[in-house]
Amino acid sequence: xxxxxxxxxxxxxxxxxxxxxxxxxxxxxxxxxxxxxxxxxxxxxxxxxxxxxxxxxxxxxxxxxxxxxxxxxxxxxxxxxxxxxxxxxxxxxxxxxxxxxxxxxxxxxxxxxxxxxxxxxxxxxxxxxxxxxxxxxxxxxxxxxxxxxxxxxxxxxxxxxxxxxxxxxxxxxxxxxxxxxxx
Numbered sequence: 001x002x003x004x005x006x007x008x009x010x011x012x013x014x015x016x017x018x019x020x021x022x023x024x025x026x027x028x029x030x031x032x033x034x035x036x037x038x039x040x041x042x043x044x045x046x047x048x049x050x051x052x053x054x055x056x057x058x059x060x061x062x063x064x065x066x067x068x069x070x071x072x073x074x075x076x077x078x079x080x081x082x083x084x085x086x087x088x089x090x091x092x093x094x095x096x097x098x099x100x101x102x103x104x105x106x107x108x109x110x111x112x113x114x115x116x117x118x119x120x121x122x123x124x125x126x127x128x129x130x131x132x133x134x135x136x137x138x139x140x141x142x143x144x145x146x147x148x149x150x151x152x153x154x155x156x157x158x159x160x161x162x163x164x165x166x167x168x169x170x171x172x173x174x175x176x177x178x179x180x181x182x183x
Contacts, residue, residue, distance in 0.1 A: 001063055002088055002151045005144055009136055010092065011039040011065035013058050014080070015073075021094060022071045025129040034136060039065055062087035066139060066147055071129070072098050076112040081123075085158035088151035092135060095125040119164070122150075122157055 012029075016022040026042060029035040039061040050058075062068060068084035070093045084091045097112045116123065124135060142150075 002155070003148055006064050006066050008039045008061070008065040009037040009139055010067040010069050011061040011089070012069040012071070013039070013041040013061055014043070016042045016044060017073070021096070021129060025069065025071050025132070028129045028132050032133065034133060037136065059087070062089045065089050067092050067124070069132075070094065072096055074098060081116070082158070085154055088155050090122070090124060090150060090154055092124040092126060092132070094129065095127055119161055120157070121161070122154055
């Protein structure tokens with residue numbers, strides 16, 4: 001999965017909400033035929049249950065795409081970022097604050113994706129989907145060998161990130177429930 005050429009430059013499988021940046025993303029992809037280079041499966045309404053077929057399509061899209069487009073939804077951060085990492089598909093993340101429950105931009109100016117940035121996530125962060133054509137043009141010029149190295153780096157970073165988060169969680173539990181058990 002890491003060494004093979006991938007059929008698609010990018011992917012986005014998800015719900016496109018009215019008056020959202022996801023609509024902008026879809027418009028940008030349709031410009032200049034960029035949608036033909038990417039695996040796009042947009043729907044207008046969120047579906048709470050995955051079918052076996054839709055889950056398989058999602059996995060295939062991650063496996064067959066060099067980049068995974070991660071537009072904001074209700075919150076900035078979502079599961080798509082981490083699933084993309086596990087398949088070696090580099091997340092392209094919309095780096096903006098949303099009005100969801102993960103922070104308030106008037107109080108937490110650096111809140112969006114702060115943990116990922118602090119941990120040196122090797123992602124592509126963009127402020128507006130109108131930046132995407134330039135990202136995809138650059139992506140077209142990257143050799144397979146460079147993409148293989150990037151995939152390896154991404155997966156290694158993700159494994160280290162998960163190990164660090166697991167240890168931080170264990171430490172927090174131990175400090176909370178077993179404060180005198182050290183030694």
